[in-house]
Amino acid sequence: xxxxxxxxxxxxLTGSFLVSCQHSTQPAExxxxxxxxxxxxxTIANAGLSEDVILNATSxxxxxxxxxxxxNGYLQSSAIQPGTVVSSNQVLFKIMTKEARAIGNxxxxxxxxxxxxxxxxxxxxxSGYVIQVNHQKGDYVQDGEALATLINQSSLVFLLDLPxxxxxxxxxxxxxxxxxxxxxxxxxxxxxxxxxxxSLAQTQRMIIKVNxxxxxxxxxxxxxxxxxSAVSNVQVLPKSxxxxxxxxxxxxxxxxxxxxxxxxxxxxxxxxxGKSIQIVSPxxxxxxxxxxxxxxxxxxxxxxxxxx
Numbered sequence: 001x002x003x004x005x006x007x008x009x010x011x012x013l014t015g016s017f018l019v020s021c022q023h024s025t026q027p028a029e030x031x032x033x034x035x036x037x038x039x040x041x042x043t044i045a046n047a048g049l050s051e052d053v054i055l056n057a058t059s060x061x062x063x064x065x066x067x068x069x070x071x072n073g074y075l076q077s078s079a080i081q082p083g084t085v086v087s088s089n090q091v092l093f094k095i096m097t098k099e100a101r102a103i104g105n106x107x108x109x110x111x112x113x114x115x116x117x118x119x120x121x122x123x124x125x126x127s128g129y130v131i132q133v134n135h136q137k138g139d140y141v142q143d144g145e146a147l148a149t150l151i152n153q154s155s156l157v158f159l160l161d162l163p164x165x166x167x168x169x170x171x172x173x174x175x176x177x178x179x180x181x182x183x184x185x186x187x188x189x190x191x192x193x194x195x196x197x198x199s200l201a202q203t204q205r206m207i208i209k210v211n212x213x214x215x216x217x218x219x220x221x222x223x224x225x226x227x228x229s230a231v232s233n234v235q236v237l238p239k240s241x242x243x244x245x246x247x248x249x250x251x252x253x254x255x256x257x258x259x260x261x262x263x264x265x266x267x268x269x270x271x272x273x274g275k276s277i278q279i280v281s282p283x284x285x286x287x288x289x290x291x292x293x294x295x296x297x298x299x300x301x302x303x304x305x306x307x308x
Contacts, residue, residue: 038305039298039306042289043289044284051227056222056223058221059156059157059216059219064150068145072142073118075093082133086128094121094122133147158207176226186212192206193205236278239272251266252266253295256289259306267279267281
């Protein structure tokens with residue numbers, strides 16, 4: 001009996017020894033490491049912001065004049081072509097009357113002191129640009145017939161078709177900025193409005209006077225920035241820093257609470273333009289760091305790594 005008890009004890013010790021050896025040979029569980037998302041951060045800025053509407057305006061010249069023949073005859077000379085810039089009192093055409101061409105120098109040969117030429121000179125009444133020439137040298141013209149068309153270079157305006165609901169906004173900000181297709185910017189001022197509204201588009205035509213330093217072609221389309229509203233000294237963030245849901249009825253930012261953790265902070269946004277958004281609430285301090293790149297899809301209390 002003693003021998004049986006000893007054998008049982010030996011078997012039990014051997015089993016426990018083998019079990020302990022098996023436990024000791026199993027590797028220790030590895031610690032889980034949360035991935036860190038690389039991000040870039042910005043701080044809140046206090047700046048002005050405006051909500052703008054971009055409309056089109058077309059260039060035109062309000063004053064156009066016709067150079068007309070003052071007698072019947074033949075054009076002896078023409079000093080202009082389309083595109084020519086003329087000054088006031090400049091000679092444009094010379095007309096030899098029909099009678100002078102028929103008689104020739106016969107009268108001068110009979111009486112040299114008479115000094116008959118039969119040539120009539122036509123001059124420009126105002127300075128401007130020649131946009132059309134109807135006759136050339138040698139053509140027969142009648143009294144009162146249009147020889148050319150000039151535009152007054154100081155009558156340049158841009159015509160803006162303004163939605164009528166924005167009329168009050170434009171009357172408060174009559175000074176506008178126009179951007180030409182080549183990037184040039186002009187300052188313009190609304191001088192008057194035509195007393196009619198397009199029945200379909202419900203737009204009213206506004207006349208914008210500009211001071212151009214060089215000739216502007218007619219029918220050129222410029223972009224006009226109309227300021228609907230503006231605020232100053234408000235909290236401003238880049239648009240990329242503000243996130244929203246699918247229905248765009250909730251907005252938030254990812255705020256750093258330390259060097260490696262970002263939390264979701266719900267915000268109320270105000271005005272926005274093409275690059276920035278006004279943050280109405282909450283009020284952030286100048287030391288708060290807000291994620292602007294790498295924030296999309298981050299969960300609340302996400303692990304992040306700030307990169308430059």
